[in-house]
Amino acid sequence: MPEPAHSAQPLTTADTRPPCLASIEAVAAGDRVDVICRGELDIGAQWLQPELYAALDRSATGVDLDLEGVGFCDCAGLNVLLDLRRVALDQGKTVTVRSCGPAVERLLDLTGAGELFKAEGAHGPAGSDSPVTSDGDPEPEPELELEVDVDEELRLEVAQLRRAMRTRPSIDVARGIVMASFGLSSEDAWTVLVTASQNTNTKLHHLAENLMGAVHGTPVAEEVRQQMAVAVAKVRGISPRSQEIPPGA
Structure with a gap:
């Protein structure tokens, strides 16, 4: 008996959403x-x-x-x-x-x-300075409305998007470096970058630039090398010592 048409699996496509x-x-x-x-x-x-x-x-x-x-x-x-x-x-x-x-x-x-x-109550405890009804119950506060300065918000968003466009290429290149160096998947390489960035208190795009510089012989800081090794070991579930990054890498 032939399988029903709805059981056919659709072709998978690459997820093009920006990484988190x-x-x-x-x-x-x-x-x-x-x-x-x-x-x-x-x-x-x-x-x-x-x-x-x-x-x-x-x-x-x-x-x-x-x-x-x-x-x-x-x-x-x-x-x-x-x-x-x-x-x-x-x-x-x-x-x-x-x-x-x-x-x-x-x-x-x-x-x-x-x-x-x-x-709730951030403006003061209910029943103290809050107005009350004739029954003695706190009068409900009016619903807050979001007041947005549209022009200022748009300027802010444009500036942030421009910043993101400048930093994304270096971050993507760094992820490729980590994938190639340690044989990791794209998702695991991303986890390594984010973890190392957080543990060294380094902006992600700065970390990416450091790794790109390492390709041309610029040494990576010792703390970054150690945290990268720890992060790689964590995604692999093995000892960090075996994942040490050479000083010149």
Whole structure:
């Protein structure tokens, strides 16, 4: 009997989405989940959405974001956070930004989105300075509206996209170097670069430029070599000592 037509498998195509420059760690904290994010939140942050949704599902009341380790965030990255907030509201939960670095803080201030991620009661405990109804209950606060300076936001986004266009080629070349040097897949090579970048507190595009320089004989810093070796060993599940990068590489 011939197989039904719908059982045929479609041809696979390469995923052309930009790679993710960030990673997250989710930790249960009572009825909420703390989500610690590190790296750069740009258009590639869409790769994080399944993990963010999973963290939200694990919580009873929502998630608290720690964005201190985010060194770069553009409007595409912010949209990922806003989408998480929308999904949380649909589930009767909340998403708050517990802490953030200068890059995220500036974007939240420019767009006015910071108000949307504040914890309940951030403006003062209910029942103290809050207005009350005739029944003595705290009067509900009016829903916040996002006020965006469109011109400023567009200028910011254009500047960030130009920066991304300048740094992407070197990052892609560095990933190819790691793939060829250690026989890793594209995904594992990306994990190695991001891990080494985070552990050495080095911008990813700076790390990429260092690796590209190594091809022409410029030595890689000892700390970077060690962290690269550790990262390679981790994705392979073997001892870091066997993955040492030669001083001249």
